Amino acid sequence: MMKLLLTFCLLIGVLLNTSAQVSENIKITNDNYLRTNSIVYFRLKPKGGTGNIYLLDKNKQKYPVQFLKDGFACTIMSLRPGEVKNFKVIKLREAGAKAEISLTAAEAKFTLNGKQVIGLQTGKKDLPAGVDSVFRRGGYIFPILSPSGLSVADDYPLNHKHHHGIWAAWTKTEFEGRHPDFWNMGNKTGTVLFEGIKNTAAGAVFASSESKNAYYDKSITPNKKVLDEDWQIKVYNLKGTNKPYYLFDLELRQRLSTSSPLRLPEYIYGGIGFRGNGEWNGKDNAYFLTSEGKDRTNGHATTSNWVHISGKVTGKLTGITILSHPDNFRSPQPMRIHPTEPFFCYAPPQAGGFEITPGKEYVARYRFIVYDGEPDRKFIKSMWDDYAHPLISK
Missing domain, CATH: 2.40.30 (Elongation Factor Tu (Ef-tu); domain 3)
Known part of the structure; x- marks a missing residue:
């Protein structure tokens, strides 16, 4: 017994x-x-x-x-x-909380514990009133939400209809003797089209997607593809933070679709862009802080490892920090900071012209931190150090 x-x-x-x-x-x-x-x-x-x-x-x-x-x-x-x-x-035996990704025709939605963090737009959603179809594009990140649910970004703002949350494009270019502008789509010489999502993953540490965009020269008939662009997005499942924040990465890779080089002459902007919430319009409504301690008044055309952009939404302060990886081309990269609008761009062409050539990829990596309240320089510097020097145990 x-x-x-x-x-x-x-x-x-x-x-x-x-x-x-x-x-x-x-x-x-x-x-x-x-x-x-x-x-x-x-x-x-x-x-x-x-x-x-x-x-x-x-x-x-x-x-x-x-x-x-x-x-x-x-x-x-x-x-x-x-x-x-x-x-x-x-x-x-029991699974813990996961970072999730769900797909619809219009959006790849990234969520943590049922709350949306960001979306990847496919170009299928309805355009706002007053926006012509020439401005339609996909392959950009919107919305971008803070832990309290505040929106830090805008999409198709009427004063710059080609701005979209977080997006990438080149402005002043030379290609086979023509000058397609992939940024200012209203010029009708260039555009960027979303081509689809290749892979997704959901897990205990992150949710990710791999997607494709294509850059087309519209100044010639038929339109000619110039660049293939791959995006990889990862949203991380953070826990136990004293001050809640969201963290996600973007890696983009561009390569020529033909044997002709794409020349990018010196220009004020072009690269990875960010458009802030519409309530941040006006020179006194958006706040900029760079790794070098500069702001909106003196930060334009300088270089930085990171920039924090913030403003009030429904009376509450919220914002986003953009970390630029030290391996990025011309790091620390020069910046376009708009004097009156909530627009920012890491713009390598500011430092002089360069080319994307056959057989060689253009690669850029950025990390984004979204949180409510005042920016903390010590915290941001620590986060950039960790991003710049990842811990890889072999």
Whole structure:
């Protein structure tokens, strides 16, 4: 009878057990950077499936894991400079919260815990009243929402109908003797079209999409494709932040569609752009702060590693920080800061002309932080350091 009771208790213990250790142990050693909610990369091969995998530290704190390509996985954690942490790899029976992505004809919607963070527009939504169809385009990020649900961006503003949340385009160009303008679409010489979403992923650490855009020269009949552009967007599933914020990455890659180079002469703007909320119109309604301590009055045509743009929406202060990766072309990149409108652009052509040539990609990477309230320079600097020098444990 005692043996039977012991067997029953052991069986109940197995059934109640919510985790099982996977064979690997992981050691993560930080360098000299303070890392807050850092995306940490390490080698880990999936065994018995990729779902519900966590790192477990000595204090029984669990860190969700998401698998990547090439034998790597990632998690999100905070680390002090020089800190070393050891983990067991465990598999839980119950799944935790995930970053999600859902697709409609008009939008790829990224959500965390049921709340939308951003959307990727496909060009299928109805145009606002007063906007001609020549301005229609997709392949840009809108809406962009703060943790309290405030919108930090605008789309098709009537004074600049070609501005769209976060978007990319080139303005002054030379291509086969013509001058297509992919930015000012009202000129009808160039346009950017959304071609589709290739891959999506949803997981405990991030949700992502890979999509394609195409740049067309409209100054010739038939219209000629000039560039193929790939976008990768990742929205991260942050937890336990003292001040709530959203974090997402954009990587864009451009390559020629023909053997003809695309020349980009020196110009004031062109590259990656941001258009702020309509309530931020007017020189006193949007606030700019750069990594070099400059603002709207003296920041235009200077360079920066990051810029924070903010303003009030329904009386509440909110904003977005744009981090420019140090590997970007001409980093730290020059900026276009508009004197009266909530418009910003990282604009490599400001520093002189260059070319996109056959067989060589143009690559640009940016990280975005969205939160309510005043910008914190110390926090932003720490986030840029972490982005610029990612922790990759090999």
